Amino acid sequence: MPNAGPTQEAVLAALRPIQDPDLHRDIVSLGFVKDLAIDGGRVRFRLELTTPACPVKDELKAACERALRALPGVTAVEVDLSANVRNPRPAGAVMPGVKNVVAVASGKGGVGKSTTAANIALALADDGASVGLLDADIYGPSMPLMFGSTARPQPSGDKRMHPVFAHGIKLMSIGFLIEPDMPMVWRGPMVHGALTQFLEQVEWGNLDYVIVDMPPGTGDAQLTLTQRAGLAGAVIVTTPQQVSLIDARKGLKMFETVKVPVLGIVENMSYFTCDGCGKEHDIFRRGGGRATARELGVPFLGEVPLETEVPLSGDEGTPIVRRAPDSAAARAFRHVAREVARQLAMRGMQAEAAGQQPGDLTMAWKA
Amino acid sequence: MLLPAGARPLQLGQDGADTLTVRWSHGHQGRHAVRDLRLACRCAQCVDEWTGQARLAPDAVPPDVRPVSIEPVGLYGLSIKWSDGHETGIYTFEVLAELCQCAQCAAAKGTP
Numbered sequence: 001m002p003n004a005g006p007t008q009e010a011v012l013a014a015l016r017p018i019q020d021p022d023l024h025r026d027i028v029s030l031g032f033v034k035d036l037a038i039d040g041g042r043v044r045f046r047l048e049l050t051t052p053a054c055p056v057k058d059e060l061k062a063a064c065e066r067a068l069r070a071l072p073g074v075t076a077v078e079v080d081l082s083a084n085v086r087n088p089r090p091a092g093a094v095m096p097g098v099k100n101v102v103a104v105a106s107g108k109g110g111v112g113k114s115t116t117a118a119n120i121a122l123a124l125a126d127d128g129a130s131v132g133l134l135d136a137d138i139y140g141p142s143m144p145l146m147f148g149s150t151a152r153p154q155p156s157g158d159k160r161m162h163p164v165f166a167h168g169i170k171l172m173s174i175g176f177l178i179e180p181d182m183p184m185v186w187r188g189p190m191v192h193g194a195l196t197q198f199l200e201q202v203e204w205g206n207l208d209y210v211i212v213d214m215p216p217g218t219g220d221a222q223l224t225l226t227q228r229a230g231l232a233g234a235v236i237v238t239t240p241q242q243v244s245l246i247d248a249r250k251g252l253k254m255f256e257t258v259k260v261p262v263l264g265i266v267e268n269m270s271y272f273t274c275d276g277c278g279k280e281h282d283i284f285r286r287g288g289g290r291a292t293a294r295e296l297g298v299p300f301l302g303e304v305p306l307e308t309e310v311p312l313s314g315d316e317g318t319p320i321v322r323r324a325p326d327s328a329a330a331r332a333f334r335h336v337a338r339e340v341a342r343q344l345a346m347r348g349m350q351a352e353a354a355g356q357q358p359g360d361l362t363m364a365w366k367a
Numbered sequence: 368m369l370l371p372a373g374a375r376p377l378q379l380g381q382d383g384a385d386t387l388t389v390r391w392s393h394g395h396q397g398r399h400a401v402r403d404l405r406l407a408c409r410c411a412q413c414v415d416e417w418t419g420q421a422r423l424a425p426d427a428v429p430p431d432v433r434p435v436s437i438e439p440v441g442l443y444g445l446s447i448k449w450s451d452g453h454e455t456g457i458y459t460f461e462v463l464a465e466l467c468q469c470a471q472c473a474a475a476k477g478t479p
Contacts, residue, residue, distance in 0.1 A: 259441065365434040
């Protein structure tokens with residue numbers, strides 16, 4: 001007699017106890033179980049998560065497989081992972097096909113903000129997300145160097161341009177448009193117009209995430225970007241030193257003032273692992289980023305060690321998550337990227353549940 | 368109206384020639400006479416940035432002043448381009464809520 005296999009109800013009942021640890025709801029009522037097919041004892045479905053960079057995707061998949069194998073009549077289980085990144089952006093915003101725009105900012109320069117932005121972008125792409133990286137550090141654009149790209153953005157008619165494709169992501173930098181040794185001497189009022197134009201002119205297409213490398217500090221350029229880019233959130237990069245932490249707080253306050261959610265703090269150059277003795281040296285008093293995050297009530301996204309490979313990778317055109325993916329720094333950046341994706345997914349789902357997706361606040365008055 | 372945390376406008380609308388309506392995420396239905404909004408502008412041209420004194424004379428604003436277009440500013444406010452050429456003001460969501468003239472808010476303020 002052929003194996004009748006489990007019923008659809010039995011399969012869903014077996015999956016129902018599995019909870020998404022961030023959303024605190026079970027995967028069945030969240031609608032994550034798609035394309036369920038039962039063929040005799042063979043059960044197959046697609047588990048659709050809210051981000052391809054989900055930090056617990058392997059655990060969730062394993063939990064599904066375990067639950068179904070324990071079900072009478074089941075002989076084989078196949079779970080495919082996919083993702084549907086939520087889009088909480090208002091209609092009519094710049095970069096219309098982009099689902100999440102994330103600012104990577106720092107209160108002061110020299111803390112590794114651009115390195116962090118580049119590695120977050122590449123780590124998200126490695127997890128299967130479609131990603132863009134916008135180098136908006138108008139005073140010191142560094143992405144052309146970090147990505148080893150001297151390409152020029154191609155025009156796409158109507159005064160618009162296509163981003164450059166590098167290391168599997170879309171890349172746009174103000175550095176592509178000027179000579180490398182040419183400083184941008186812009187007065188305040190020019191900054192606003194130039195940045196706004198820059199945001200509107202790039203043809204990003206459809207992307208899950210665009211990471212914006214912000215200029216350091218809290219001035220005109222940063223304000224324009226927070227007002228015009230339609231940010232889903234901001235990541236603050238700091239080093240453990242007191243001077244850097246003080247400025248990180250200022251950055252955080254700026255985002256709070258303009259109602260951009262701070263997704264968390266990254267502590268870069270957290271410690272140094274000696275390649276001779278393997279000991280972890282806390283050069284800059286490790287732990288300040290975590291303490292500041294706790295004090296200000298924002299998530300701590302991770303600590304990235306100082307490794308000589310990190311800046312070297314940037315200088316030679318291949319960021320560390322690609323050049324040395326097993327290094328401690330690359331693992332740390334991957335962790336940070338997944339935490340960012342997780343924070344965005346949580347906020348997107350919460351807004352969806354609360355009916356708080358931003359509406360279209362653009363209108364023309366009728367005479 | 369006091370704005371609950373996270374509350375924001377979801378939809379703007381027009382009621383007749385001179386009333387802006389705002390549907391808020393917490394269910395409130397706001398109303399604004401547009402000229403009163405123009406007079407309440409808090410930009411540096413309309414209110415002295417250092418002393419807080421009014422620099423805008425109400426008489427200088429045409430009685431039939433209207434918005435031309437409205438745009439969001441980041442996640443925290445609205446910018447209105449006016450028929451008298453003014454366009455530098457930002458109405459934060461908190462300010463917009465404070466200025467609300469719907470029946471409920473008017474009753475709360477004691478102004479009919």
